[in-house]
Amino acid sequence: MVHGEAWTIKEFFTYPNEYIYWTIQIVMYPFMTGLVAGAFVLSSLYHVFGVKQLKDIARFSLVFSFALLPVAMLPLLMHLQQPLRGIEVMMTPHFTSAIAAFGIVFSTYGMIVASELWFVYRKHFVETALSLKALPQPDAADKLRCLLFSVLTLGAWDVSHEALEADERAVKKLAAAGIPVACFLHGYAGFIFGSVKANALWMTPLMPVIFICSAVVSGIALCILTYILTMEIRKQLSLRRRLAHPEIPSMEELKSAEAHVVAMTSRYLLMFMVAAITLELLDLIFRGYTAVKSWDILRSVIYERDFVNIFVIQYGLGNLVPFFLFLIPGLTIRRATVGTVLVLLGVFMMRWNVVIGGQAFSSSFSGFMHYVLPIWPTSMETLKEGLFGALIVAIVPFCIFYVLNKVMPVFKKA
Amino acid sequence: MITRRSFCKKSLLIAGGLAVPLAALELFDPRKLLAEKDQKGPRWVFLVDTRKCVGCGFCVKGCKVENEVPYDANVTRTWVERYVVTKDGKTHIDSPKGARDGFPEKGIDIGHGKLEEIRDEEIEKAFFVPKLCNQCDNPPCVQVCPVGATYQTADGVVLVDRKWCIGCGYCIMGCPYGVRFFHPVYHVAEKCNFCYHRITKGMQTACVDSCAFGARRVGNLRDPEDPVTKVIMTERVNVLKEEYGTKPQVFYLGLSKEVK
Ligand code: SF4
Ligand code: SF4
Numbered sequence: 001m002v003h004g005e006a007w008t009i010k011e012f013f014t015y016p017n018e019y020i021y022w023t024i025q026i027v028m029y030p031f032m033t034g035l036v037a038g039a040f041v042l043s044s045l046y047h048v049f050g051v052k053q054l055k056d057i058a059r060f061s062l063v064f065s066f067a068l069l070p071v072a073m074l075p076l077l078m079h080l081q082q083p084l085r086g087i088e089v090m091m092t093p094h095f096t097s098a099i100a101a102f103g104i105v106f107s108t109y110g111m112i113v114a115s116e117l118w119f120v121y122r123k124h125f126v127e128t129a130l131s132l133k134a135l136p137q138p139d140a141a142d143k144l145r146c147l148l149f150s151v152l153t154l155g156a157w158d159v160s161h162e163a164l165e166a167d168e169r170a171v172k173k174l175a176a177a178g179i180p181v182a183c184f185l186h187g188y189a190g191f192i193f194g195s196v197k198a199n200a201l202w203m204t205p206l207m208p209v210i211f212i213c214s215a216v217v218s219g220i221a222l223c224i225l226t227y228i229l230t231m232e233i234r235k236q237l238s239l240r241r242r243l244a245h246p247e248i249p250s251m252e253e254l255k256s257a258e259a260h261v262v263a264m265t266s267r268y269l270l271m272f273m274v275a276a277i278t279l280e281l282l283d284l285i286f287r288g289y290t291a292v293k294s295w296d297i298l299r300s301v302i303y304e305r306d307f308v309n310i311f312v313i314q315y316g317l318g319n320l321v322p323f324f325l326f327l328i329p330g331l332t333i334r335r336a337t338v339g340t341v342l343v344l345l346g347v348f349m350m351r352w353n354v355v356i357g358g359q360a361f362s363s364s365f366s367g368f369m370h371y372v373l374p375i376w377p378t379s380m381e382t383l384k385e386g387l388f389g390a391l392i393v394a395i396v397p398f399c400i401f402y403v404l405n406k407v408m409p410v411f412k413k414a
Numbered sequence: 415m416i417t418r419r420s421f422c423k424k425s426l427l428i429a430g431g432l433a434v435p436l437a438a439l440e441l442f443d444p445r446k447l448l449a450e451k452d453q454k455g456p457r458w459v460f461l462v463d464t465r466k467c468v469g470c471g472f473c474v475k476g477c478k479v480e481n482e483v484p485y486d487a488n489v490t491r492t493w494v495e496r497y498v499v500t501k502d503g504k505t506h507i508d509s510p511k512g513a514r515d516g517f518p519e520k521g522i523d524i525g526h527g528k529l530e531e532i533r534d535e536e537i538e539k540a541f542f543v544p545k546l547c548n549q550c551d552n553p554p555c556v557q558v559c560p561v562g563a564t565y566q567t568a569d570g571v572v573l574v575d576r577k578w579c580i581g582c583g584y585c586i587m588g589c590p591y592g593v594r595f596f597h598p599v600y601h602v603a604e605k606c607n608f609c610y611h612r613i614t615k616g617m618q619t620a621c622v623d624s625c626a627f628g629a630r631r632v633g634n635l636r637d638p639e640d641p642v643t644k645v646i647m648t649e650r651v652n653v654l655k656e657e658y659g660t661k662p663q664v665f666y667l668g669l670s671k672e673v674k
Contacts, residue, residue, distance in 0.1 A: 002489045003596040011525040013507035013674075015545075015592030016493045021583040081581020081601040088561040088580055099560035099584055197554060197658055198590035293657075363592050364674035366507055367525070 012367035023385040025079035033072040037186040038219010039065035047175035053264035060410040061223040067401035098192040116174040125152045186215040200294030201358040213276035218347035220269045221340040231258045297365045318346015456634040457570045465668040466629035469542040471516035476624030489595040491606035492546040500536045505672045547593045547606035548662030555585035590658045
């Protein structure tokens with residue numbers, strides 16, 4: 001069977017070689033990079049602009065952004081027909097291609113986040129290493145941890161006041177440098193689509209900007225959601241552990257801290273949501289108004305075939321409902337949870353409608369293609385580019401986050 | 415002991431160094447590329463006379479066999495489209511299996527294995543249009559390939575390096591004519607290359623050789639004496655989807671406005 005045939009249903013006239021070649025993994029790719037960029041921007045709001053209210057979530061989102069980073073690459077690899085040759089993008093980049101910039105932007109960004117993390121956590125590394133060294137009878141695990149943390153300090157043991165201040169300055173600079181790079185990382189994902197002149201739906205210079213705005217929206221939403229979830233777990237833990245360790249923050253303390261952080265962050269979420277939706281609507285109105293050759297087929301895709309996906313799920317459930325959920329005064333944790341889940345759904349559907357919707361019509365403008373998401377894998381292909389492949393991509397960042405959190409605890413008070 | 419300052423400096427240096435892939439050090443010189451393009455030598459072009467095409471599909475068969483595109487796979491380097499314009503102004507198009515077996519059914523294939531029957535009296539006009547890669551002078555597929563696996567030769571033909579293609583599919587997305595696909599056996603991008611292995615040895619392409627009606631011809635635009643060049647220069651030829659700026663090099667005689 002030809003690649004793409006397993007999940008493409010054709011209707012009316014399409015060119016014989018046309019199939020849905022870019023599938024769920026290409027939906028996951030901008031979704032994941034969007035989360036990376038968004039989470040980073042959120043943490044930078046604190047570090048660079050000194051938005052004090054975001055202090056608690058800033059550390060959290062920085063670590064989370066780092067955990068998401070390797071996963072942004074995963075969907076691309078999974079969708080390649082020759083995944084083992086993926087490294088060629090780094091070795092022989094062909095710079096007229098938007099994808100060729102991937103290696104450079106990605107590694108630059110990765111290094112910025114890694115060094116920022118190091119500066120943020122250096123004090124913690126040093127302290128942990130020193131305390132482990134001071135243990136009277138360290139067992140093997142302690143020794144191992146001691147070694148790990150000593151290596152992580154990279155030989156910089158100085159934790160005097162001046163040194164720590166220098167650290168802070170470095171964090172600020174890195175965070176500032178990171179914002180444009182994060183936006184670029186994601187904006188160029190939009191450019192990958194926006195520059196395909198053969199595709200009537202994708203080709204618009206607005207694409208990168210739309211992608212950046214919705215990226216920030218999704219990143220913030222995911223940070224809030226994960227933050228709430230981890231706080232809930234901590235609450236449960238504190239209930240149990242408080243008897244033995246009275247220094248652990250109490251249930252009430254945790255609760256109020258949580259509510260405060262969530263309320264603050266969701267304001268920023270709302271702001272970016274407005275920006276994102278404005279741009280998307282502008283694009284839609286402009287297409288309808290100018291009504292160039294492709295508009296006929298685009299209209300039938302947007303207003304008929306994909307109506308539920310676009311207007312009901314993406315705009316209705318994913319934008320309008322959460323918008324009101326966050327606007328109604330007296331935001332509760334439960335409402336915030338529902339709101340952020342819906343926002344994430346909305347952003348995911350936006351990616352879906354761009355990537356899959358862009359291939360829903362033939363470039364002959366005379367026929368349609370329908371994408372049937374492979375659920376149960378029957379071959380390697382349907383595993384990689386089906387529901388299970390997407391789930392793998394969605395779960396991995398949380399596993400990485402779990403491990404990272406062991407080394408760089410996001411909740412430890414500085 | 416290493417000071418923090420020097421550590422920072424050094425790590426930045428290493429990081430920066432890592433960010434620059436080794437291969438990027440040898441940057442392309444556009445002038446060199448241009449000079450290669452300007453070389454004297456052939457510029458292969460194609461001429462399709464749609465008025466002569468009867469839709470037998472021998473060209474599609476010939477191409478599949480010559481170029482080892484699996485016979486039963488639903489992809490093909492070249493195909494033939496059938497256009498039936500009815501009196502109510504509607505255009506009905508199909509190309510079942512790329513017209514590998516011609517058009518055995520009278521009804522129009524509308525997908526889902528369904529046929530749409532059209533009565534003879536309703537038909538205003540009907541004709542066939544063969545399609546193949548346009549070997550664009552400004553090929554978007556070459557522009558978007560992230561690793562340079564798709565490239566253009568000095569004589570204008572766009573080729574794919576099967577050993578280097580990573581199978582990202584960007585070129586398939588970038589081609590407005592839908593001529594590209596993934597080869598079912600090699601799992602890399604595949605397309606018509608004007609039978610490059612034949613034309614460079616002075617032979618005709620497989621499809622030209624299979625066409626009994628002379629609807630397809632291949633020629634060299636840099637040779638003013640070439641009969642194909644003469645037709646292109648002196649007659650009213652047309653190309654497909656000029657608005658994409660791809661500068662297609664497959665010329666059509668008798669093209670109709672309905673052709674997509
Ligand atoms: S027709 Fe398509 S595959 Fe052929 S050169 Fe043009 S863009 Fe490339
Ligand atoms: S599929 Fe192959 S030839 Fe096409 S753009 Fe990707 S790497 Fe290049």
